[in-house]
Amino acid sequence: YFYSNETTPSWKKVNYNSVYKDIAGLLEDEDYDDGSYGPVFVRLAWHASGTYDKKTRTGGSDGGTIRHPAEAGHGANNGLEHARDRLEPLKKQYPNISYADLYTLAGVVAVQELGGPTVRWRPGREDKTEADCTPDGRLPDASQGADHVRDIFYRMGFNDQEIAALVGAHALGRCHTSRSGFEGPWNASPTSFTNFFYTELLNNTWVPKKWNGPFQYVDKQSGQFMMLPADMAFKKDSEFRKYVEKYAADQDAFFEDFAKAFAKLLELGVKFPEDAPVYEFKTLE
Numbered sequence: 001y002f003y004s005n006e007t008t009p010s011w012k013k014v015n016y017n018s019v020y021k022d023i024a025g026l027l028e029d030e031d032y033d034d035g036s037y038g039p040v041f042v043r044l045a046w047h048a049s050g051t052y053d054k055k056t057r058t059g060g061s062d063g064g065t066i067r068h069p070a071e072a073g074h075g076a077n078n079g080l081e082h083a084r085d086r087l088e089p090l091k092k093q094y095p096n097i098s099y100a101d102l103y104t105l106a107g108v109v110a111v112q113e114l115g116g117p118t119v120r121w122r123p124g125r126e127d128k129t130e131a132d133c134t135p136d137g138r139l140p141d142a143s144q145g146a147d148h149v150r151d152i153f154y155r156m157g158f159n160d161q162e163i164a165a166l167v168g169a170h171a172l173g174r175c176h177t178s179r180s181g182f183e184g185p186w187n188a189s190p191t192s193f194t195n196f197f198y199t200e201l202l203n204n205t206w207v208p209k210k211w212n213g214p215f216q217y218v219d220k221q222s223g224q225f226m227m228l229p230a231d232m233a234f235k236k237d238s239e240f241r242k243y244v245e246k247y248a249a250d251q252d253a254f255f256e257d258f259a260k261a262f263a264k265l266l267e268l269g270v271k272f273p274e275d276a277p278v279y280e281f282k283t284l285e
């Protein structure tokens with residue numbers, strides 16, 4: 001191997017433990033939303049990956065195509081420039097990392113540093129050009145119900161249990177009228193990764209929000225929490241509800257299932273180099 005004329009691939013020149021630490025250093029900012037970029041980092045990693053179509057084997061996080069205007073401009077991706085711009089300095093600092101790896105790793109750092117489970121992650125995604133951007137319409141529409149949610153996630157290759165585990169990420173962050181048009185919530189802990197999406201969904205009485213924005217729900221008791229129509233599907237649909245009840249009762253079960261499903265999401269459609277190591281980063285917090 002001394003004489004191999006193979007150059008070392010770029011992904012092998014990056015210290016991912018160092019990148020993890022530097023992404024963690026970008027999380028807190030009291031001037032942004034509820035004080036953390038974590039939630040919008042998770043949404044960026046998810047939207048970069050959720051375009052995958054298992055039939056045509058197109059889309060997914062490989063290529064980092066969500067950075068191109070052709071894809072960044074899709075309505076569902078409104079506001080994700082906040083995450084991309086926050087991460088841009090790290091691309092300069094680590095020129096050998098792909099955007100595709102950087103964006104997915106940021107989602108892993110956010111989940112772990114906000115108190116969530118350890119999420120396995122592999123490097124080796126390669127950036128692609130605008131030509132590889134996916135068409136609009138691959139991500140879910142929040143105004144629709146269970147049938148639409150299943151169409152979108154079955155297309156990616158997920159089952160009901162995995163879909164129900166993934167939506168628990170809605171314990172994080174908030175909706176922004178300037179981005180999706182939906183509003184709120186001002187819930188108790190938008191920067192902590194918990195099973196509160198499930199407990200709130202089940203335990204609160206949800207009523208239509210009285211306003212002239214898009215149809216959404218607000219909790220009758222405090223008016224402090226919100227749910228999307230698509231969120232409500234996880235309470236109304238008996239198959240999804242099974243898992244909502246399980247995760248509301250058992251945070252450890254939620255953490256275990258979320259870690260598996262989120263790791264799978266971030267790897268949809270990626271052909272990794274055989275020698276790409278699987279990282280289980282140590283949480284710093």
Ligand code: HEM
Nearest residue numbers: 039040042046140141142166169173174175176179180230
């Ligand atoms: C079930 C289908 C889903 C629908 C319809 C949906 C829709 C939405 C909408 C409309 C917002 C508000 C965006 C804004 O105005 O800023 C949002 C936020 C968010 N979503 Fe989802 N989502 C879904 C699944 C997921 C999944 C699978 C994840 C991650 C695993 C996720 C993570 C998030 C996070 C972390 C936020 C908060 C972002 C922030 O605070 O900036 N969502 N989602």
Ligand SMILES: Nc1cccc2nccn12
Nearest residue numbers: 170172173174226227228
């Ligand atoms: N935080 C948050 C973001 C997106 C959707 C959602 N539903 C309930 C809470 N929630």
